[in-house]
Amino acid sequence: MMGVAVGFILPPLLVRASGTTDEIATDLQLMFNIYAAFFSVLFVFILLFFKAAPPTPPSAAADLGSTLDSNFLLSIKKLMTNRNFILLIISYGINVGVFLAISTLLNAVILTHYPGAHLDAGRIGLVFILSGMAGSVVCGVILDKTHRFKETTLSVYIASIVGMLIFTFTLDCGYIGVVYLSSILLGFFMTAYLAIGYEMASEVTYPEPEGTTSGILNAVVQPFGISITLVYEYVLGAADDRAANLTVVGVLCAGAAFCAAISSDLRRQNAQNKNNESLD
Structure with missing residues (x-):
């Protein structure tokens, strides 16, 4: 949700509402480059640090569910x-x-x-x-x-x-x-x-x-x-x-x-x- 919120506020700040086609294209390119850089770093962090599961189940019910055969x-x-x-x-x-x-x-x-x-x-x-x-x-x-x-x-x-x-x-x-x-x-x-x-x-x-x-x-x-x-x-x-x-x-x-x-x-x-x- 924070990402969606940033998606509302960032484009109006980076892309001017009025201007020539070339100016708006330059603004859009800058915005896309910022997004690409951020997601590239995030992707690397996920590969390095994101774990498959928490060390302990979040609840007793989840612990019980994890023991069941899942197809x-x-x-x-x-x-x-x-x-x-x-x-x-x-x-x-x-x-x-x-x-x-x-x-x-x-x-x-x-x-x-x-x-x-x-x-x-x-x-x-x-x-x-x-x-x-x-x-x-x-x-x-x-x-x-x-x-x-x-x-x-x-x-x-x-x-x-x-x-x-x-x-x-x-x-x-x-x-x-x-x-x-x-x-x-x-x-x-x-x-x-x-x-x-x-x-x-x-x-x-x-x-x-x-x-x-x-x-x-x-x-x-x-x-x-x-x-x-x-x-x-x-x-x-x-x-x-x-x-x-x-x-x-x-x-x-x-x-x-x-x-x-x-x-x-x-x-x-x-x-x-x-x-x-x-x-x-």
């Missing part, structure tokens, strides 16, 4: 016949798809109401992501304290819809500071859901490998993101940003319905509790 194709079959996981895939894909659509077209939406505010558009994207990182931590603490995964997941989903509505109807207020605030509220819940979705997937699919469930979620959000972005862009061009935003609000409502249909089958928590009881 990838069998695991995929079980996941694709897991009703809760399928519902989570759809609801997660919709939420993240809307997030990707807004992230992709945020610059165009902001500049429609605040011409010349290229740097502000990047900063709004920055606070959108940073507030979501804070939301992920807060929601993680709530999950640790309450273990109410479905209730927390659904509450965050509904709060994302409310945040999207507030963002929609404050966008044209004429005060860009208000847009900053509404973006912080929207990002706090919508971006936080990205992390919560992984935890919910681990709960309803245990003891299937978390790497597999996370990989499937990451793969599935791509077609959702492309589709919702194309729809958002079409409505934005055919009508206006309010119509486009209300369209994705409707999509989020459908996602919330799928989320509400997930039953509270917390398999990982049950395994954790059983293991603790056996130790006692």
